[in-house]
Amino acid sequence: MTIASTQTHHRVCHLCEAMCGLIIKTEADKVIDIRGDKDDPLSRGHVCPKAVALQDIQEDPDRLRKPLMRIRSEAGVYEHVEIEWEEALDLAADALASTIQKHGVDAIGAYFGNPSAHNYGMMTHQRNLFRHIRTRNRFSATSVDQLPHHLVSMWLYGHMLLLPIPDIDRTDYFLMLGANPLASNGSIWTVPDVRKRIKDLTARGGKLVVIDPRRTETAELASDHHFIRPGTDAALLLALLHVIFRDKLTALGALAEFTDGLEEVQSAVASLTPEWAASVTGTEASGIESIARDMATAKAAICYGRMGVSTQAYGTLCQWAIQVINVVTGNLDKPGGSLFTRPAMDQVLNSSRGGFARFTSRGRGLPEFNYELPAAALADEIRTPGEGQIKLMFTGAGNPVLSTPNGRAVDDAFEELDFMISLDPALNETTRHADVILPPTSPLEHDNYDFAFHNLAIRNTARYTPAVFDKPEGALHDWEIFAELGDRLAERLGVESMPRVPPHKVVDAALQAGPYGKESEWNLSIENLKSHPSGIDFGPLKPSCPERLQTHDKRIPLAIPEVLADIERLQSDMNEDVAGYRLIGRRNVRDNNSWMHNHRRLVKGKDRCQLLMHPDDVAKEGWNEGMHVTITSRAGSISAELMPSTEVMPGVISLPHGYGHGLDGTRSKVANSHAGVSCNDVTDDQFLDQLSGNAAVNGVPVQLSA
Numbered sequence: 001m002t003i004a005s006t007q008t009h010h011r012v013c014h015l016c017e018a019m020c021g022l023i024i025k026t027e028a029d030k031v032i033d034i035r036g037d038k039d040d041p042l043s044r045g046h047v048c049p050k051a052v053a054l055q056d057i058q059e060d061p062d063r064l065r066k067p068l069m070r071i072r073s074e075a076g077v078y079e080h081v082e083i084e085w086e087e088a089l090d091l092a093a094d095a096l097a098s099t100i101q102k103h104g105v106d107a108i109g110a111y112f113g114n115p116s117a118h119n120y121g122m123m124t125h126q127r128n129l130f131r132h133i134r135t136r137n138r139f140s141a142t143s144v145d146q147l148p149h150h151l152v153s154m155w156l157y158g159h160m161l162l163l164p165i166p167d168i169d170r171t172d173y174f175l176m177l178g179a180n181p182l183a184s185n186g187s188i189w190t191v192p193d194v195r196k197r198i199k200d201l202t203a204r205g206g207k208l209v210v211i212d213p214r215r216t217e218t219a220e221l222a223s224d225h226h227f228i229r230p231g232t233d234a235a236l237l238l239a240l241l242h243v244i245f246r247d248k249l250t251a252l253g254a255l256a257e258f259t260d261g262l263e264e265v266q267s268a269v270a271s272l273t274p275e276w277a278a279s280v281t282g283t284e285a286s287g288i289e290s291i292a293r294d295m296a297t298a299k300a301a302i303c304y305g306r307m308g309v310s311t312q313a314y315g316t317l318c319q320w321a322i323q324v325i326n327v328v329t330g331n332l333d334k335p336g337g338s339l340f341t342r343p344a345m346d347q348v349l350n351s352s353r354g355g356f357a358r359f360t361s362r363g364r365g366l367p368e369f370n371y372e373l374p375a376a377a378l379a380d381e382i383r384t385p386g387e388g389q390i391k392l393m394f395t396g397a398g399n400p401v402l403s404t405p406n407g408r409a410v411d412d413a414f415e416e417l418d419f420m421i422s423l424d425p426a427l428n429e430t431t432r433h434a435d436v437i438l439p440p441t442s443p444l445e446h447d448n449y450d451f452a453f454h455n456l457a458i459r460n461t462a463r464y465t466p467a468v469f470d471k472p473e474g475a476l477h478d479w480e481i482f483a484e485l486g487d488r489l490a491e492r493l494g495v496e497s498m499p500r501v502p503p504h505k506v507v508d509a510a511l512q513a514g515p516y517g518k519e520s521e522w523n524l525s526i527e528n529l530k531s532h533p534s535g536i537d538f539g540p541l542k543p544s545c546p547e548r549l550q551t552h553d554k555r556i557p558l559a560i561p562e563v564l565a566d567i568e569r570l571q572s573d574m575n576e577d578v579a580g581y582r583l584i585g586r587r588n589v590r591d592n593n594s595w596m597h598n599h600r601r602l603v604k605g606k607d608r609c610q611l612l613m614h615p616d617d618v619a620k621e622g623w624n625e626g627m628h629v630t631i632t633s634r635a636g637s638i639s640a641e642l643m644p645s646t647e648v649m650p651g652v653i654s655l656p657h658g659y660g661h662g663l664d665g666t667r668s669k670v671a672n673s674h675a676g677v678s679c680n681d682v683t684d685d686q687f688l689d690q691l692s693g694n695a696a697v698n699g700v701p702v703q704l705s706a
């Protein structure tokens with residue numbers, strides 16, 4: 001008998017934005033231990049319960065190891081059967097080429113999901129394929145998520161990725177709206193070990209104030225929590241600005257030199273008093289007054305908002321108001337406020353600044369952003385006949401059937417396509433429609449450099465993650481699948497294909513040319529990072545304006561006409577009576593959107609897909625804990641188990657997303673036995689942030705029945 005020797009690997013967890021450093025021990029081809037890396041300068045040893053899922057993903061018997069092709073059995077039932085790589089890639093390339101030749105490139109639709117941002121090969125090599133397919137029908141999870149942040153950053157700071165990051169470790173006052181980092185581990189804010197950082201903030205006499213229709217895990221830890229009626233945050237934020245201007249609390253400091261539009265903003269909020277905001281939001285006027293004063297007078301303060309204020313009817317207005325509050329109180333670009341990062345691979349200097357409404361969707365005229373249409377238009381664009389109708393769909397690392405509003409309509413629309421290709425390791429609710437599924441290697445079988453989330457991190461650091469296991473015989477990485485498809489499509493279209501430079505070489509070149517590269521004392525390269533397996537720390541964020549601004553004149557134009565016009569929409573909207581219930585979402589630290597329910601240790605215990613409702617509402621309806629309640633909206637209806645809870649405010653119900661497994665033709669044994677229902681069967685593809693086209697999956701008006 002030979003005893004396998006134990007190997008130790010350093011790794012960055014790619015599952016969420018926190019980028020925790022891990023130490024993984026293996027024996028032969030088995031993971032035997034996963035724990036936090038205490039030497040990681042960012043995560044300092046922190047991990048959440050999902051870290052061990054890296055082993056579960058690796059070992060998941062349902063994870064696809066070979067391509068699948070969909071066939072129709074003699075009984076007329078569809079099923080997926082394994083085929084060889086050559087056949088699968090040719091099949092996909094033939095379908096792409098013939099669709100382009102018959103109907104043009106716009107007949108190809110593409111949807112990219114969240115894990116693509118966590119896997120560098122997905123980002124470096126999409127172009128190998130999509131340079132041949134410059135379709136208008138591109139979609140992604142961005143428009144069910146952070147689109148308003150990008151739009152506002154493009155308008156105010158000149159680049160969609162120039163996103164100010166809350167400097168929690170040095171702040172005195174933190175106003176947080178619609179975010180629950182204790183469950184999410186932070187978003188557009190790479191902040192591992194956030195619980196400890198919040199505790200440190202309050203221990204040094206600082207304050208965290210949380211605004212949320214649910215008293216979340218984060219609210220529990222906060223100095224203050226205020227309930228707010230879903231979808232009304234813009235009123236509160238504008239009233240904060242009202243008070244700041246009214247009481248002459250503006251203090252721009254150095255920002256005054258390069259900020260424009262203060263007068264326009266001041267007059268836009270002149271009539272938006274705390275009393276008005278209180279009547280709209282349900283938050284007390286005196287509370288709004290004191291938040292404004294505290295925010296403006298703290299030595300250093302942060303105003304930050306995430307999913308709850310982005311994926312709602314006024315997402316863009318909220319994100320704009322948050323930035324304006326930070327600017328007029330002098331808290332942008334200031335230690336302890338919100339600052340821009342200076343990452344080793346600087347995406348701000350290496351990618352498009354973004355663009356808006358250069359064309360619109362054919363069906364409902366929704367605006368593009370950065371050459372993507374809102375995901376809420378996906379089903380429409382498959383179903384609306386005529387020039388530019390989607391005939392072939394390509395999905396990569398996405399599950400829009402469970403993750404986009406009115407997922408049921410997306411599910412139905414996929415069945416109407418001529419052909420569908422999915423780049424995904426799972427046979428799930430979305431990929432079950434695919435004619436060909438191309439499964440990439442598992443995360444531990446490829447290397448990674450997280451170039452998206454270093455842009456969003458509370459410290460400037462760099463880490464490279466080598467593969468833990470060798471690539472299995474015959475398997476392909478995500479980037480290789482793009483390159484293979486790109487080559488094959490180029491050949492069929494008679495055009496030149498793109499050279500194949502592996503992702504680590506792309507990143508290496510960018511690191512060497514970057515701010516800590518060849519020209520600096522750090523001499524950063526992949527080679528250099530390999531000898532620092534826990535990463536290199538370049539230190540805390542530093543003020544960098546106006547140089548860092550990407551606006552043409554290096555100034556910040558606060559008075560964005562589209563946004564100021566939206567204030568009028570808000571005012572007339574908020575005068576209408578808000579009757580009925582509003583649905584909001586909920587994340588649990590052991591979930592990750594729709595795709596990690598197939599791992600037993602993450603789903604064990606009490607069922608999490610429950611409907612929270614305030615006990616007074618439950619009593620008013622005459623209902624009881626445990627019964628099933630039907631939730632109905634314009635889009636559809638679902639039924640979920642009722643759980644009375646004072647966590648949510650009256651008039652609000654909460655259900656997590658990402659459930660609704662167990663559909664025919666899927667292959668996820670564990671997930672299917674914890675199926676739950678999909679809250680996106682009642683979220684509405686027509687309920688949007690009208691300004692940006694971002695989905696409003698929070699604050700959805702619904703009716704309830706027993």
Ligand SMILES: Nc1nc2c(c(=O)[nH]1)N[C@H]1C(S)=C(S)[C@@H](COP(=O)(O)OP(=O)(O)OC[C@H]3O[C@@H](n4cnc5c(=O)[nH]c(N)nc54)[C@H](O)[C@@H]3O)O[C@H]1N2
Pocket residue numbers: 112113114115119141144145307396397398399400402403404423424425426428440443478585586592593594595657679680683697
């Ligand atoms: N109601 C409601 N809806 C929401 C949200 C909400 O809060 N409420 N949140 C929204 C948000 S923020 C997001 S980001 C979206 C997420 O929605 P999507 O971006 O569509 O992602 P998921 O549903 O998580 O599906 C991820 C898919 O990627 C696959 N995958 C995982 N790793 C890899 C990999 O390395 N390579 C490849 N090729 N595939 C991989 C998985 O198998 C799965 O099929 O959902 C949104 N939808």
Ligand SMILES: Nc1nc2c(c(=O)[nH]1)N[C@H]1C(S)=C(S)[C@@H](COP(=O)(O)OP(=O)(O)OC[C@H]3O[C@@H](n4cnc5c(=O)[nH]c(N)nc54)[C@H](O)[C@@H]3O)O[C@H]1N2
Pocket residue numbers: 016017114145177178179180181183184185186187211212213214216228229230231232233306307308309312584585586587588589590591592593698699
């Ligand atoms: N465990 C886990 N971690 C994750 C994910 C996951 O699915 N599970 N997903 C990852 C992804 S893709 C993302 S984008 C991030 C999201 O990260 P966060 O935004 O921090 O996470 P959420 O839990 O969606 O927080 C949104 C909060 O907004 C509140 N809310 C809803 N409506 C409103 C409203 O109208 N106003 C206000 N003020 N609040 C409202 C909700 O009650 C909720 O507490 O998390 C990431 N991390």
Ligand code: SF4
Pocket residue numbers: 013014015016017018019020046047048049050051185192
């Ligand atoms: S918080 Fe959890 S899922 Fe996110 S990076 Fe850290 S260990 Fe991974």
Ligand SMILES: [Mo]
Pocket residue numbers: 114141145
């Ligand atoms: Mo997200």
